[in-house]
Amino acid sequence: MVPILRERPNRYDLLALALTLGLLAFFLKASQEAAAPFAPTPIDLDPIHLPEYALRTAFRMGLALILSTLFTFLYAPLAAKTRLEPFLVALLDILQSVPILGFLAASVGALAGLFPGRALGYELAAVFAVFTSQAWNMAFSFYQALKTVPRELDEAARLFRLTPWQRFWRLELPFALPGLVWNAMMSMSGGWFFVVASEAIAVGKTEVDLPGIGSYMASALAQGNLQALALAAVAMLCVIVLYDQLLFRPLVAWSQRFKYEERAGQEPARSWVLDFLRRTRTVRVLLERGANWALEALLRYERRLRPSRPLRLPTWPLYPALALLALWGLFALFATLRPLSLAEVAHAFALGFFTLLRVLGVMLLASLVWVPVGILLGQKPRLAVRVQALLQFLAAFPANLLYPFFAYLLLRFHLSLEVFSAFLMALGTQWYILFNVMAGSMAVPGDLKEAARGFGLRGWALWRRLLLPASFPYLVTGLITASGGTWNASIVAEVVTWHGKTLEATGLGSYIARWTLAEGQGPHLLLGIAVMSLYVVALNRFLWRRLYRLAEERYRL
Template sequence: MVTPDVVDQVLTYLLASLASVARDWAAIFLSVVTGWFLAYASLKSKVFENVYVSVLETLESVPVISFFPVVLVAFVYSIGAGLGVELAVLFLIFTATTWNIWMGQYQAFKTVPRDMIEVAENLRFTFWDKMLKIYIPYSIPRIASNTLPSFANALFYITVSEVFSVGSAQFSVFGIGTIAADLTAQGDYVDLGVALAVLAAVVLSNVFAITKFADYAVSRYGFETEAVKVARRGRVRFGLTVRAGATLSKAAKVARLVPLRGRGYVILEEEGEEGRKFEIPTKVTYSLLAVLFVGLIIYGFYVNWGAVETALPYTGQILLGLAYDYLRVTVISLVAFAIAIFGGYFLVTHPRVEKPVIAFLQTFSAFPAPAYFPILFLATLPLVKSAFGPLTNEFYVLLLGFISTFYYIFYEVWLGIKNIPKPVWELMDNLNLGFLTRLRRIVLPGLLPYIVTGMSSTVNSTWGGLAIGEYWPSIAQGHDLQVSHGIMLYFALWDAQGAVNLLAWGSFVFGIIVVIYSVLFTRKLMDLARKKYIIEESVYLI
């Protein structure tokens, strides 16, 4: 017989789960809306783009946990303990969801087929016309592919965001993360199992909704083809069946009669004067915004130089920790990439296996790993310890990092393969291309925009798992999970000591390394992908 206490307990867990998920969705919605405008701005100014991508890579890579104490103190002291802590937690969840959505939108805007842009310019599309009729629809599949990872990433951070300590002070808000942390600390694994079961039900319902949205996004806004026709000159020609293609083909005929408008400006209508327009030089505007952002960072260091100066002697230790952690990130990212390429291709080419496997992966990735990882750790510790010996803790840290991030590259590659136009598949079949030849000559080059986005998010988000795994005291029944070296370990120890100046300086040094990585890797590869490797443009072959 179910007692009233049990019912009240389950209802509490349900309300806590709903509260946590509500924070998640609020952050995702805000990320999507702001990302559209930031992505458009990056198209209009190279200066803004360089700063935006570098900052995006930095903030995605540097786990907000590392500088969350600074943010927490700022919110609490400026607003108050109650509302301040809630806003600080929302800020942490926002930073866990937004970066890969913004990167996906940026990548989508950068890879809009040139034919569409030229037609829009010839038809004198305004800023809102371009956004509502081209850029936003074209970005919907990218948003859909990143919604589940963002949802999962936010849930991953719930157990470390809803209850948080800085030094001896502890802060918390109502949510399933707080309840899970309390039950784990008490060793009450029965009630923890009940709480996780309730959370699982909530997660499953959200995953189902996200999956339906992803299916709708691909069918409504993705490119697909209906036939392969051989042109008179003997080249392959593809016919469009999507609404965007139909609209574009009609617009192209009209566009030939319309003179090309100048580029680099946003055209806005003046109120009260119909037909009159004025031009705003967007390159100058966005460049000034970028300079202003950099100036604010420099000013922040100037006014806080006293605290920064005391942290300078720790620079060598910070670089050593970064070297160890970048090695871990490399191992995790390469394993995730290999699984994504071969696994994604296999699933797309085997539809019967695809549906149940994707459903399982979506549910698994959306379930917060820190909530169940202590149970997994306790159940597998004897076996893992006998196999890895002194590297046992290292194995668990890599495992947690992999669980926290593999789905970024997997979903991007899987969706990219699904978006390969049908005539391309028919062409590969007609040429009797082998599996490795398909990968090397068509699939991998055509997936480069997806791979760049997915690998960028994977590399940058792996740090979240490392931040939790490298220093996890009393993870289960008195066992500690801790490595010998790592920047995330140092951050955790400095956090426990309340050394905010070391956290701030370590995050800054970390950010410099990430900026170099973003300039040399992400942006250059994204530009290359835009110029040569947009597989959706195959539908324009004539």
């Protein structure tokens, strides 16, 4: 404590304290309003309410990101290091494949029933919906990093006899941080894509508008108020810029210190917030000492709990329990689907095939466009940092708000939604590929690039021998998460409306959207969700998982 007391605060400490207290006051106000009694009121499109709505939305997005990070740190190590890896990876595939509207339909009634008469139930349902759009991408990213730790680092950890906790904090988490930070930004953008559905809840007979930018946009869209839509877009841009400047850009700059390379690479990215914190005295010392104390406390606690001989618990009792749980789930599924005919089930699978073709087409086109762009931006980190906020805004903008405009164009020029729905699906999911490839390109060690220049590799040879193989593991992660996001986007892309006229494409997404509004919870909606989950899991098993193994075996650093 003595070194801390000797540090005298400077003006940067006072500014940091004022900023912290201001942010704390804002989020305390948002949390108090979330826990208040529920009083349904219509969304007021007066611009004076937009700052309050933006605060409520920022609070939900931040809370969902915190929960997604905790889930990632718990789930990914279990999936990568235990014998339950096949089951946990398959479960993550299933969770990713379940449409977000399905999670919303299942959680709204249950959470609202836990807190009758309170807004907290609906607030938690909104946060949970955003969480389901963020967590799976981050978990896949961390899992990929844990499975591709460089062999020499793994051997060094074994040589120094690091305990599991020491290995996690000293090796695995630092190695995964650069890619994880970029995927956290992508997850935040994915949450923005579904913010309208999570705040303007419409499931069956349940219609609830939570104060926020998403519900403001939904009301403006329903009333055809283009000015209100533009103001909401500006408010969303302000929130995204604040998150970028205060959270993500400092994290990107700080995470570059953990980039794996044997010699100094390019000059790391800069952040005025990080530079500001480094100029403080008291705050910097408190953060450093607090982080060191927490880490040492965790390691001491782990050493105290660690027995002299490793304790290996048998995992075989879990398999009968999991089998019984699976049988119970199948029994409940068949009981719910029993009123439906076999023709209806076959019809749902046929619709899923049409959506599958669109998903594969979107993945191919997005890869051809954004893989080269992502690699080029990753090789120019200064440029990537400069366009970071713009990319976040483009990725975060709810593309479904543009769908009515596209519906007008389709009606005006007599175009078919059967084809152009694929382009609508790509608007919200192409960014998973771009952000992951950028992270992979930035992670290429500088010594490998110097060696490539020394061997005279230029142009296509450099891309084929170094840049594409080094980015391939990250690309596979982006493809897996983009695939799940594209299936989700099909629900809002295969049905678009304009002035009472509805265009509907043949596919499973339009089937789920139609029955979500019709019944909220019922056999048709459950059938659509189950069929979509089966398609996503099959695609992961037969395509993406094989690419994952290829990345782990051949393209691991």
